[in-house]
Amino acid sequence: MSRTLAQRLRALDQAVELSRDRSAPEVVARAAAVLKRAGERGTFAGDHTVVALAGATGSGKSTSFNAISGTAFATAGVRRPTTATAMAVAWGSELPGDLLDWLDVPRRHLVPAQRSAFANLVLLDLPDHDSTETAHRMTVDRLVPLVDMLIWIVDPQKYADAALHERYLRPLAQYAEVMIVVLNQSDRLRPDELADAMTDLRRLLDDEGLGRARLMSMSALDGTGVPELRQVLAQAVADKAAISARTAADVTVAAQELAGELGGATTPVLDRKRREPLVQALADASGVPLAVEGVRDTWKLRGGLATGWPFVNWVARFKPDPLRALRLDQSDRRLAPTAISRTSLPNAGPVQRARLDRGLRELVDAASEGLPRGWAAAVNAAARGHEALLMDRLDTAIAGADLEPDRGTGWWSVVRALQWVLLVAVVVGGLWTLFVMFAPALGFGGLPTVYWWNWPAQFVLLAGGVAGGLALAGLSALGVSVGARGKAHRVERILHQAIAKVTDAELLAPVEEELDRHRRAVAAVREAR
Structure with a gap:
């Protein structure tokens, strides 16, 4: 954690204490949760970077998970189990048990790796965010605020889906720096169609305040774009900046909410x-x-x-x-x-x-x-x-x-x-x-x-x-x-x-x-x- 971020956390803590019983309780509670989460995250994470793959039904998220991780742990298509629990794959010499317990991810796998670029990476496969099962959506909603980086897998047919943009992408605009939107199934599009789709998706993201979010295209089936995405993840693990970036975004959101509760006027001076x-x-x-x-x-x-x-x-x-x-x-x-x-x-x-x-x-x-x-x-x-x-x-x-x-x-x-x-x-x-x-x-x-x-x-x-x-x-x-x-x-x-x-x-x-x-x-x- 950088010195600047530590100072911002201390300032947020002071703002929370000063705002108690004066600002909206739910706003103060969310800010306090950010402080608690930052403290716990620093305790359990160590050097691990947690990246979650999220997507809608049929977007190819599980296939993408296997392609990115180089494993076959995620069951794709009709054989995929209808479970409300997420799955984790970690690279290294041992599973980060405390971290996964804190994330409450019971399904976990270890990929032994000493000098891999993915060493200390924890990759989560989340349930479908548009699932008809309430428990699936609740799992996604619970884990989205906890992970360090989010990769949204979208497909050419539903990349403009209102459920995705209104429920997740637009509210998470402050987290654009730690978000990657991947247009999967690029193999189904001609080059001009892919270019048009990428241009349209970029416009949607920009309009929703996600101009800093990275946009990539990929085909999990034929491997197009997979090495580039793996390189981005490897760089995030090497930089070890995802945790701080995510925490900084949390602090910014909480501070902005508290600022709204404090009002825009200057504090009156008693005459x-x-x-x-x-x-x-x-x-x-x-x-x-x-x-x-x-x-x-x-x-x-x-x-x-x-x-x-x-x-x-x-x-x-x-x-x-x-x-x-x-x-x-x-x-x-x-x-x-x-x-x-x-x-x-x-x-x-x-x-x-x-x-x-x-x-x-x-x-x-x-x-x-x-x-x-x-x-x-x-x-x-x-x-x-x-x-x-x-x-x-x-x-x-x-x-x-x-x-x-x-x-x-x-x-x-x-x-x-x-x-x-x-x-x-x-x-x-x-x-x-x-x-x-x-x-x-x-x-x-x-x-x-x-x-x-x-x-x-x-x-x-x-x-x-x-x-x-x-x-x-x-x-x-x-x-x-x-x-x-x-x-x-x-x-x-x-x-x-x-x-x-x-x-x-x-x-x-x-x-x-x-x-x-x-x-x-x-x-x-x-x-x-």
């Missing part, structure tokens, strides 16, 4: 622009908008509690925390260790699921455009293979995303400290005012009054604390509101990134893998051909 609409559909279906809204509300709630006026913001503590309600607060140490693995986001509604299904359908349509049905179905299965678990994966991704709840809250502590300073000022100013009001009654008369900016100090503390606290709370509320919007946008990006990772892993990666499989199958078939 990454389709990723964003799909990510958006997945984000909507998994509750990202609700999570973003929860983050915005939580930021406002917590920011208000941190920076609001302490005398009134205690009421906000009774409001539920949206992030905790959605189980998205990773900073809450009181949650169980597994709490972040699931959220409390609601399931997708009919509208969200419809959008998601449309997004998946558009992805599959774009990725399978131009692919044959089996490969398109594989792309669809790849895109929807994890669909049952997709929502759980998305929920887990959202729950595990770092929403950075404490980022950007540093100024809250400064405002809170100022609020407490102003709170202390209000308390001190209030107590001081009460003390001044009730001091005479308590016997503390004559206390001096302290003025700040021409105002009593206690009034400055009280009024300034209240006004400053309210003003600071108002300004902080504005800052918290602006920060909430910014935080919501940032969290939306974070969650979309988490959703995009799930999209890539669960949807796009399997589709890309399937497309790459088709691409590699096309390359393997191209190399095999």
Whole structure:
């Protein structure tokens, strides 16, 4: 076996494995059979070349067999036994038993030959391919794919027989290099009639794609053309190229069939622009908008509690925390260790699921455009293979995303400290005012009054604390509101990134893998051909 043929066989093997469950099973099975047959043929054949003589009833095939082999093993004419088994004659020192067992040829003869030109030749006499016995035709059909070279014996009356051309010659056009068509009974024709018959037969063969098949004429009765045919066989045995040529033709046929299953279009390239609409559909279906809204509300709630006026913001503590309600607060140490693995986001509604299904359908349509049905179905299965678990994966991704709840809250502590300073000022100013009001009654008369900016100090503390606290709370509320919007946008990006990772892993990666499989199958078939 040549190095090139070995590479083609390896490429065909790769194409077969890549095409399983995607191309037509019978096509893949035939290609796999070629690989198996090539392996077995190399094991059993050794240096033997197997040549089969096939022909129709009355073509003189058995007489031709005896003339070519120089034996009388084949029984010709009406005495020929009606058997469904083929007969083999081998030249050499011993019969190639393993090879004949593999061919399942029970009738076998050995012609001792050490230096004969036919040494290592195995010549088969096949039953008539047009026999009325089904078993005869089955034997021919079984052995035709196994032999290295085929010699078709035809006669002047039936060389254009439709049964021969439509059932065997035309389908075997790829094997023309290892086929010889012999027009027998040439002794019955005048020279001009023989020339016309040969010209007509050559035209038929050429029209059927058998232009490379050798055409010869012979008379098995008087021996005309027999030495020339024997010389062709001797040369085939000497070259030892028939096995490789036959295997190469098998590989070509199998590769062409697989190529038809792969389609003629170029493997689609997944457009990454389709990723964003799909990510958006997945984000909507998994509750990202609700999570973003929860983050915005939580930021406002917590920011208000941190920076609001302490005398009134205690009421906000009774409001539920949206992030905790959605189980998205990773900073809450009181949650169980597994709490972040699931959220409390609601399931997708009919509208969200419809959008998601449309997004998946558009992805599959774009990725399978131009692919044959089996490969398109594989792309669809790849895109929807994890669909049952997709929502759980998305929920887990959202729950595990770092929403950075404490980022950007540093100024809250400064405002809170100022609020407490102003709170202390209000308390001190209030107590001081009460003390001044009730001091005479308590016997503390004559206390001096302290003025700040021409105002009593206690009034400055009280009024300034209240006004400053309210003003600071108002300004902080504005800052918290602006920060909430910014935080919501940032969290939306974070969650979309988490959703995009799930999209890539669960949807796009399997589709890309399937497309790459088709691409590699096309390359393997191209190399095999």
